Amino acid sequence: MSQVPAELKYVDTHEWLRREDDGTITIGITDHAQELLGDVVYVDLPAVGSRFNRGDTAGVVESVKAASDVYVPIEGEVVAVNQDLVDAPEIANTAPYAQAWFFRIKPADAADYDGLMTADAYKALIGA
Structure with a gap:
């Protein structure tokens, strides 16, 4: 059964989001x-400084089964990427909510975060 931490926000394309103390938003893929x-x-992963609109493709994650796009759930500018994940992509399987974050963005509108899916809504989406 998939882990769905209650303190995060989610989108139906299976990315999670966490608001950081500095107002940036960390994004990764869900368990x-x-x-x-x-x-x-x-x-x-995208380059630092890249700007994205909501729903844009910002990267790709490939597995032995398939390749999947990584989407940007809210508009903003990339301010950091997780080089550790690029160097060791397998951590996406072992720590999707911790070490395996993908990138951080500075949101164009901080209020966009509040309207995203809660953990309960995401659990309902995936049938958990």
């Missing part, structure tokens, strides 16, 4: 997503 993908072998 459910990594389970569906299987063994992650490659991650392509």
Whole structure:
């Protein structure tokens, strides 16, 4: 059964989001997503300074089963990427909510975060 931490926000494309103390938003893929993908072998992340609109593709995660786009759930500018994940993509399978974050963005509108899916809503979506 997939882990769905209550303190995070979620979107139906299976990314999770966490608001940091400095107002940036950390984004990664959910435990459910990594389970569906299987063994992650490659991650392509956006460049720092890239700007994205909500729903844009910001990267790719590849596994032994498939490749999947990583989407940006809220508009903003990338301020950090997780180089550790690029160097060791398999951590997406073992620590999807901790070490395996993908990137951080500075949101164009901080209020966009509040309207995202709660853990309970995401659990209902995935049938957990």
